Amino acid sequence: xxxxxxxxxxxxxxxxxxxxINCAYENTAFDYFPWYQQFPGKGPALLIAIRPDVSExxxxxxxxxxNKSAKQFSLHIMDSQxxxxxxxxxxxxxxxxxxxxxxxxxxxxxxx
Amino acid sequence: DGGxxxxxxxxxxxxxxxVTLSCEQNLNHDAMYWYRxxxxxxxxxxxxxxxxxxxxxxxxxxxxxxxxEKKESFPLTVTSAQKNPTAFYLCASKAPTGTGPQYFGPxxxxxxx
Numbered sequence: 472x473x474x475x476x477x478x479x480x481x482x483x484x485x486x487x488x489x490x491x492i493n494c495a496y497e498n499t500a501f502d503y504f505p506w507y508q509q510f511p512g513k514g515p516a517l518l519i520a521i522r523p524d525v526s527e528x529x530x531x532x533x534x535x536x537x538n539k540s541a542k543q544f545s546l547h548i549m550d551s552q553x554x555x556x557x558x559x560x561x562x563x564x565x566x567x568x569x570x571x572x573x574x575x576x577x578x579x580x581x582x583x
Numbered sequence: 584d585g586g587x588x589x590x591x592x593x594x595x596x597x598x599x600x601x602v603t604l605s606c607e608q609n610l611n612h613d614a615m616y617w618y619r620x621x622x623x624x625x626x627x628x629x630x631x632x633x634x635x636x637x638x639x640x641x642x643x644x645x646x647x648x649x650x651x652e653k654k655e656s657f658p659l660t661v662t663s664a665q666k667n668p669t670a671f672y673l674c675a676s677k678a679p680t681g682t683g684p685q686y687f688g689p690x691x692x693x694x695x696x
Contacts, residue, residue: 515687
């Protein structure tokens with residue numbers, strides 16, 4: 472079964488708007504939560520990652536919010552730009568586990 | 584210039600032929616992975632290797648085989664037993680220490696007709 476559930480499947484936002492992608496997990500042993508950005512025909516690239524000892528991490532226009540009690544984390548893209556149009560994947564792993572559990576992906580389209 | 588290279592970028596084969604996809608990394612990473620991605624789909628793990636001469640099946644290993652004779656290289660063979668081989672194949676690697684990100688290569692798009 473899918474260990475990380477991601478929503479929505481797709482979203483459209485106007486330039487300058489906020490894109491929000493949500494992920495939920497069940498395994499409380501997960502302790503590392505990366506987000507990847509993938510452009511069509513390219514490999515996913517690490518965007519930002521968080522560990523459960525912090526509730527928020529910001530890098531430029533990208534912010535991860537983490538709610539340990541709810542077992543949820545989300546990606547906010549502030550001031551969305553057309554160049555942010557891509558598919559975003561959340562993922563999770565647990566200490567010393569070599570495998571990542573990926574969400575199904577969210578395709579973000581930013582309209583100019 | 585460190586990174587992961589996959590070759591070729593596009594590959595075409597006839598049904599019934601085996602084909603091998605190349606993955607090389609110069610990041611000195613111990614762990615390497617192969618994923619399959621279908622249009623509009625997420626990433627599904629085919630095989631992974633934690634160290635040289637050792638590898639484990641992922642979620643969809645049937646019809647695929649791998650080898651890990653060198654730390655830098657993790658080739659994937661798509662055999663004729665794979666029923667739907669046409670897909671985008673991604674290789675990734677990970678540093679050995681604790682949890683951390685996987686870094687992905689640019690991918691190989693395989694088309695079998």
